[in-house]
Amino acid sequence: MQYAAELINIEKHYDLGSVVVKALRGVSMNFPRGDYVAIMGSSGSGKSTLLNLLGGLDRPTNGKYILGGTDVANLSDDELSYKRNQLIGFIFQSYNLIPQYTVLENIAIPLIYRPGYPSVSADDIKHCEELARRVGLSDRLDHRPFQLSGGQQQRVAIARALVNEPEIVLADEPTGNLDSATEAEIMELLGQLNREGRTIIMVTHEDSVARRAKRQIFMKDGLIAGEGIFPG
């Protein structure tokens, strides 16, 4: 079986001059296609570092990270940018939409940076509109982020994460800024995506959120401390 992502003995050290901080101390993990994982752990446990590595924002000090079949651990900055663009969809706690862009333009941002830089075609726009419809925002296409509620902004972010058909969707505390009703909506949306076959890796420290994933991984001191399985 091919994995969507595979970590082999990943280490990440931060050299702070006088001391070397070992944020990850040999993490190995597999994420099969269609997996839905929640990574949990207290702050300082290394879960953010792990997420950054998974997202291709950072490179490990040691180890292999196989993403969509290729080792991306030692790629150049430009190549890593392409991998992020093509294989990763990001969902952030604070939505991270670009304020001067409309909903539709925000969804289309990853299209701008596609390898080879093809221009955004009418078909692409149709695709974006289709995604907006899926997350329930087809009547808000020309709105700016500040005109939307938190839940709506996160839906835009989800649509944006999906626009390039990524291998995995990475969600960093996706409901951290939302009330519980909206949280339920967003989690329902993510669950739906997973049922359609998307691989979702999510960092959270809320049990209620983590419980919705198929697997829960607990981290402590830069290592995987344990794995619990709840019924998906």
Added chain:
Amino acid sequence: MFAQNTIRTVRSAMKSLLLHKLRSGLTMLGIVFGVFSVIAMLAIGEGASLQAQKQVLELGATNIIIVSVKPPDESQQSSTSGSRVLQYGLLRSDFDLLTSTIPTVVSAVPIRESQQHVRYLDKEMNARLVGCTEEYVAMNHLELERGRFISEQDQLNMLNVAVIAREVADTLFPLTDPIGKSIRVDDNYYKIVGITKERTASAAIGGSLSGQDYNKDIYIPLRTFFVRFGDLIIARQTGSFSAEQVELNQITLKIEDSSQVIATSESVKESLKLTHPRKKDYAVIVPLELLEQARQIRLIFTAVLGSIAAISLVVGGIGIMNIMLATVTERTREIGIRRALGARQRDITEQFLTETIVLSGTGGIIGVFLGLSTPLAFGLIRSLMKSFLLEGADSSSEAGRIFFEMEPQIAFWSLPLAFGISVGIGIIFGLYPARSAARLDPIEALRHE
């Protein structure tokens, strides 16, 4: 595809800039005024030099002008001794020598002139009486308003005829037609046969030739001048007499071709050195040389003015850099988002560089249009200064004359130049902020509040 992407980048840059309209506008203002001042300064420099060139060309590019000069030591003596006949200047034999021995001379005009009191009935004025030949009118680019100029017949018969300038006609004949009337100079009467058109006075050039005002002239045949006045002219000035004996005041030579002017002027100088061995009581003026000087002065002038203006462009560029650095800090998070979504460092550099170029380019375009209004603005400033500051200092002083008679000439090459410089400044001063934006660590940038 490439063009489409560029359009999209530019549009996105505009969107970001329009987010802070006031800030972008103020930043742009630096470039606007920089470009404006470059164009305006070059226009003023060009206008001043064109004016100087025009003056030189009025003297005639193919002319050589030889004037009698009072030797400095002699004039001192004459003032102390009260009344003494001072003899100096060009001789009639010089004229014959030059015209007969130098083959490149096409035509030559000898001139004898003197300040004289002129009257008609109860009107009177001081005018410059010029004894000249019929070629004078063509050589000095004078135009006749009415009547005719002095003819060869007048010359041969030594007739008492005169051609007067517009201003003389206005002063002496405010109500009547001057043609056919007779004016009195000294004890003789001269019949007016023509009136010359008004002509702007030429300014002094480089100190070697004093400015000439053609509007107070009375022209009579040279031979009439010799017969009526002779060579000796006595002037009475507050109790003392001064007498000067001059045969010719000026000889103007017209040379066949402008390429021969310099060589001919050399031989003129050599010839005159032989006939005036004791003192140098003449000066040889070559307008072509002056033209060359004027050209060089113009180059220096333009370069100095242009670089002063360019400094203001650099200041504008620093303003842009400052704002772009602030923008990068402010939009650190946006940079992080874009990097996370797959933007390469180059994409971020391009994005911010495009913003600076759009900013400076728009400023440049506005500056060019402002620059086109230079003549208008200059006229406004001039009229303001005329009414408030420089009362009396109109065309009497050298500087005033240049300032008040000069028209700024927009050098059309300066428009693309100034625009190009403004875009170039956008690139130079935008590069550092854009590079520093691109080099941000995406993780840090995403964490930035």
